[in-house]
Structures are given as structure tokens and as C-alpha cells.
Amino acid sequence: MKHIARLLFLTIFLTISVSAMAKDDTAPSIKASINKKRIFVGDRIRYKTEIVSRDNLEIEFPQFKDSKIGDCEIKDSGSSVKRSLFGNRSYINWMDITSYYVGKRTIPSIEIKYRERGEGYWRKLNTGEFTFTVETILPKGARLTDIKDIKGVLYPFSWLKLILWMLAALIGLWMIIKLALRFIFKKAPPKLPHEIALGEIETASKQFAAGGEVKDYYVKISDAVRRYIESVFSLKAPEMTTQEFLASLGSSSKLSAAHKELLAIFMEACDLVKFAKYKPARSDIDGVFNTAKKFIEESKDVYMKKEVKG
Numbered sequence: 177m178k179h180i181a182r183l184l185f186l187t188i189f190l191t192i193s194v195s196a197m198a199k200d201d202t203a204p205s206i207k208a209s210i211n212k213k214r215i216f217v218g219d220r221i222r223y224k225t226e227i228v229s230r231d232n233l234e235i236e237f238p239q240f241k242d243s244k245i246g247d248c249e250i251k252d253s254g255s256s257v258k259r260s261l262f263g264n265r266s267y268i269n270w271m272d273i274t275s276y277y278v279g280k281r282t283i284p285s286i287e288i289k290y291r292e293r294g295e296g297y298w299r300k301l302n303t304g305e306f307t308f309t310v311e312t313i314l315p316k317g318a319r320l321t322d323i324k325d326i327k328g329v330l331y332p333f334s335w336l337k338l339i340l341w342m343l344a345a346l347i348g349l350w351m352i353i354k355l356a357l358r359f360i361f362k363k364a365p366p367k368l369p370h371e372i373a374l375g376e377i378e379t380a381s382k383q384f385a386a387g388g389e390v391k392d393y394y395v396k397i398s399d400a401v402r403r404y405i406e407s408v409f410s411l412k413a414p415e416m417t418t419q420e421f422l423a424s425l426g427s428s429s430k431l432s433a434a435h436k437e438l439l440a441i442f443m444e445a446c447d448l449v450k451f452a453k454y455k456p457a458r459s460d461i462d463g464v465f466n467t468a469k470k471f472i473e474e475s476k477d478v479y480m481k482k483e484v485k486g
Contacts, residue, residue, distance in 0.1 A: 438471050
């Protein structure tokens, strides 16, 4: 009976031992690695952690505050699960890290939690530390004296600049409009006395040719010549009678003898039509126009010389 009890105890002990050993054989393994030992400033290192187990595990990788691990920065990360042909599961986590400080940098040990599906408590695995070297891209011995601090944010939009540009545009537009209006409404230079007189007798001739009265024609031509004489020779011709005007011509040195004679013939011809109701022939009508035109064109040089002296 005692032998049977001992045999039963030994069987139970062996069963428990084998189960414990089997359990230990299936415990997950952890492996961590980095793909580079030396980098330049700003380059990245791939830090990889792999947990291998035959069981279906729940894995909890650590969360890093401010995306930093030790004195390194985490730029990217990811995780995946793979199964092998022999039934093992690989729980992979990777991080791309970098450092902007030259010299040796250390990736500290990290703690990873795991448990089988359905278990209520977590077990822990720890990785080892890794070191790598960060090198500068500057030539050996160069000093960082020309590197300036980062400036603040540049804002391309500015209300002040917009207002100033709008004011400049309005001023430019106003100047363009002003110049255009000045060009469009540019005043023609004032006409000279002889140009005014010639224009008036030409108008009188056209009006007569269009059916005007002959007396009105003679009055207009006579008045045009009198105003011309007043402007050029400073004689009050429009205010004088023909006799007074002809008498003033005799004592005036401003007109040549030929011009005085021409004016006397012209004035007397005009008075015959205006006051004596003389009906001139066509040749007389043309003649009085030609006489007025000839006098104006020949005497205009007197005015032009006076303007040059002035």
C-alpha cells in the first residue's frame, strides 16, 4: 500500500515538473536591434523590437511623451504581427529615431508588457540599451559661428502693406486719369488776330453763298476787318465812322501808303452797300472779299514782329 502511495506521488510530481518545463519552453523571447551605429545629424535609425511566442499574446508597447525616447526624437513608428511555418507569432514594433546633437547618444532600455489572451495580469519584458554616434557634416575643425538662430514665423499677408499698395495704386490711377483728361481736353492755343479775321470773312462768304443777304455779307466782312485793325494797329476802327477812320489813317505811321489806299477803297465799297443801298455785281462781291483777305495777309507781319519784340 505504501508503495502504491509513493508511486502516485512520484507520478503527480513528474507531471507538474514536465508541465512547468513545457511552460518555460513556450515563454516569449524578446530581441531588439538598431540598423546603424553611426549617422549624420538629422539622419534616422530604425530601432526594432521583436517578441516571439507560440501563444496568442496581448502586447502593450510603451508610449513615449513628446515623441522622445531618452535624448532622441521619434520621427515615425509602426507595428505588425507575423506567423511562421512552425506556428510561432512575431510581434514587431519599430521606431525611426534621430538626434540633432553631435556625439554618442543612448537609447535606454524599454519595458514591454504582455499577457496571454484572457489572463488578468501583465508580465514584463525589457530590452537592453543601445548606443550610436552622431557626426556633423561640417568639415573637421569648423566652428558654428555663422549659424543664426531661427527667426519667428513670417506672415506674408499684412493689412498695412495692403493699404499702402492700394493707396499707391489709387494715386497712380488718379495721375493717369488727370493726364488723360488734360490730353483730351487740351486747350488749343489762342488764335492770332489775322487767323480770327480770315476765319470770319470765310464764314461770311460761305453764309452768303448759302443764300444770305448781300448787305449782311458786307457788314460782316467790314466788321471783321475793323476788329483786326484794332487788334493789330491799336486803332479804334470799330467805334469810328468811315470818314473818321480814313482821317486817322492819314496821320498814322503804322500802315503803309499802299495799305491805306487799299483800306480806303474797301471801306467806301462797303459803305455803298450798307448805307446807299447799292446792289453790287458778282465781281464786286468777290472783289471786296479778295481785298479784305489781301490786306489781312499782307499786314499780319506787323503784328508778328510786334509779338517777337514783346
